[in-house]
Amino acid sequence: MILGFLAEGSLHGYELRRKMNELYGYAREISDGSLYPAIQRLIKSGAVVQRVENGRAAKRHTLELTPEGRTDLHQRLRTASGGNVTDLGRFMVILAFLSQLPDVEEQHEVLRRRLKFLEAPASFFYEGGRPLRKAEIQDVYRQGMLTIGKAASRAEIAWIRQSLGIAAP
Amino acid sequence: MILGFLAEGSLHGYELRRKMNELYGYAREISDGSLYPAIQRLIKSGAVVQRVENGRAAKRHTLELTPEGRTDLHQRLRTASGGNVTDLGRFMVILAFLSQLPDVEEQHEVLRRRLKFLEAPASFFYEGGRPLRKAEIQDVYRQGMLTIGKAASRAEIAWIRQSLGIAAP
DNA sequence: ACTAACATGTAATCTGTTACATGATTGA
DNA sequence: TCAATCATGTAACAGATTACATGTTAGT
Numbered sequence: 001m002i003l004g005f006l007a008e009g010s011l012h013g014y015e016l017r018r019k020m021n022e023l024y025g026y027a028r029e030i031s032d033g034s035l036y037p038a039i040q041r042l043i044k045s046g047a048v049v050q051r052v053e054n055g056r057a058a059k060r061h062t063l064e065l066t067p068e069g070r071t072d073l074h075q076r077l078r079t080a081s082g083g084n085v086t087d088l089g090r091f092m093v094i095l096a097f098l099s100q101l102p103d104v105e106e107q108h109e110v111l112r113r114r115l116k117f118l119e120a121p122a123s124f125f126y127e128g129g130r131p132l133r134k135a136e137i138q139d140v141y142r143q144g145m146l147t148i149g150k151a152a153s154r155a156e157i158a159w160i161r162q163s164l165g166i167a168a169p
Numbered sequence: 170m171i172l173g174f175l176a177e178g179s180l181h182g183y184e185l186r187r188k189m190n191e192l193y194g195y196a197r198e199i200s201d202g203s204l205y206p207a208i209q210r211l212i213k214s215g216a217v218v219q220r221v222e223n224g225r226a227a228k229r230h231t232l233e234l235t236p237e238g239r240t241d242l243h244q245r246l247r248t249a250s251g252g253n254v255t256d257l258g259r260f261m262v263i264l265a266f267l268s269q270l271p272d273v274e275e276q277h278e279v280l281r282r283r284l285k286f287l288e289a290p291a292s293f294f295y296e297g298g299r300p301l302r303k304a305e306i307q308d309v310y311r312q313g314m315l316t317i318g319k320a321a322s323r324a325e326i327a328w329i330r331q332s333l334g335i336a337a338p
Numbered sequence: 339a340c341t342a343a344c345a346t347g348t349a350a351t352c353t354g355t356t357a358c359a360t361g362a363t364t365g366a
Numbered sequence: 367t368c369a370a371t372c373a374t375g376t377a378a379c380a381g382a383t384t385a386c387a388t389g390t391t392a393g394t
Contacts, residue, residue, distance in 0.1 A: 014345050022295045026286075027256035034382055036347055041381095059389090060345065087196035088257060092318075095310045096293065107310075117195075124265065126191045141264045141276075144332065148325045149261075155320030159313050183373050203354050205375055210353095228361090229373065 002042060003073035004097035006065040012053075013039060013061060023096060027089045039063065047072045077101050077110065085113050088152070108164055115160045118153050171211060172242035173266035175234040181222075182208060182230060192265060196258045208232065216241045246270050246279065254282050257321070277333055284329045287322050 001020050005011060011019070013035060020030045042048040047069030053060045065073075077098060084090045091114055101107050123131030124145055134146045161168060170189050174180060180188070182204060189199045211217040216238030222229045234242070246267060253259045260283055270276050292300030293314055303315045330337060 012345075013347090014343095023293050026252075026291070027259075028252055028382095031383065032345095032347070033349090033384070037381080040347095083195075083197055088321075090196075092293065092314055095314050098310045099308050122195070124192050124261065139268050140332065141267045144328050145261055145264050147328050148321070151324030152257075152317070152321035155324075156317045159316050163309065163313065181373075182375090183371095197354095200355065201373095201375070202356065202377090206353080209375095 001093055001097075002038060003047060003065065003069055003076065004093075004100065006048060006063055007070060007073055007097065007100050010062050010064045012063060016063065024089070024093060042069070045072075073097070074101055078106055080110055081113065085110075086117050111160050111164055115157065115164070118157050118160070124149070170262055170266075171207060171232075172216060172234065172238055172245065173262075173269065175217060175232055176239060176242055176266065176269050179231050179233040181232060185232065193258070193262060211238070214241075242266070243270055247275055249279055250282065254279075255286050280329050280333055284326065284333070287326050287329070293318070 001024065002016060005016055005019050016039075017030050017032070017035050020035070024030070039048065039050075043050055047066060049064050049066055051062045051064065053062055077094060078101060080091075080094045084094055094110065098107050098110060101110075121131050123133070125132045125137065125142065127136075134143050137143050137146070158168070170193065171185060174185055174188050185208075186199055186201070186204050189204070193199070208217065208219075212219055216235060218233050218235055220231045220233065222231055246263060247270060249260075249263045253263055263279065267276050267279060270279075290300050292302070294301045294306065294311065296305075303312050306312050306315070327337070
């Protein structure tokens with residue numbers, strides 16, 4: 001997220017935190033204690049440079065992405081896998097910055113990985129390795145989980161197919 | 170999750186991990202290094218007791234929920250808030266065990282908190298504190314985020330309203 | 339004068355991740 | 367006999383959370 005937002009333009013930490021909280025805060029609030037150490041790690045790795053602005057009385061550290069930082073971002077987007085693809089919240093973060101990947105074919109490759117996950121038979125509950133279907137579950141809230149998951153999945157599959165230019169089967 | 174699964178019956182760690190991975194593994198894989206220390210913390214807090222089974226050659230520790238553990242689970246479900254309500258993945262875990270709450274009115278109160286969140290105007294991107302609508306966003310993938318989010322939200326609102334016995338507005 | 343928002347950090351503690359470490363059982 | 371699965375843990379390291387710590391600016 002830090003690399004993604006900085007790829008759109010230089011920011012200082014406070015603005016960055018606000019944007020990060022808007023994008024992801026519904027899932028997990030970004031606190032000072034996690035943001036500033038994360039920025040320091042990126043500075044240490046050479047992905048970000050910090051310039052202290054003198055224009056204001058209050059010290060204000062403008063953060064700028066280096067060419068290495070941009071390469072790092074591209075690599076992270078290109079190789080998105082695991083939870084970054086299967087968890088909706090984390091995939092949304094990938095989606096928010098996917099346009100930063102210069103090659104459209106690489107963008108589509110990421111979408112295809114998400115599509116593959118969505119199209120695989122899945123449940124939250126299994127019996128002998130086999131995903132349980134709604135009719136096999138007694139609990140109303142667990143039935144609801146499948147109802148909700150199915151609706152979300154259908155909508156997303158339709159959108160991805162359309163984005164990739166694939167006809168609905 | 171540990172308290173929830175143990176509320177349905179005693180299990181040993183390995184089975185517990187499998188069930189946890191089925192329910193939540195799409196988002197984050199449960200590893201031994203996080204599960205076993207978590208179990209030890211629950212034993213220390215008195216929520217869980219461990220009985221070593223002698224029936225098998227391989228040592229097998231059956232985990233059982235104590236009455237205090239059950240009270241703990243109920244309290245966690247009853248007071249679910251923040252990310253546990255706003256993050257879909259975490260809310261799903263709440264939903265999976267919500268029937269464990271003895272009072273139906275308390276179950277509904279949790280659903281109402283989720284409904285309130287879903288019905289509030291929200292986006293992933295804001296301008297001057299105001300959520301941006303799809304038409305105001307240029308990036309196709311960010312438009313997709315809103316498309317997906319809206320569809321998922323609509324389906325979930327409909328299901329919760331139906332569960333609560335509220336007519337569609 | 340006071341409050342909210344702006345602005346940046348550190349310290350102690352807790353938790354998660356990854357790799358290591360061990361051993362039994364079951365089926366090919 | 368070999369591999370997969372069952373079964374339980376620890377150790378080193380990385381990262382997150384919470385509280386602490388400080389100071390400015392703009393509006394009422």
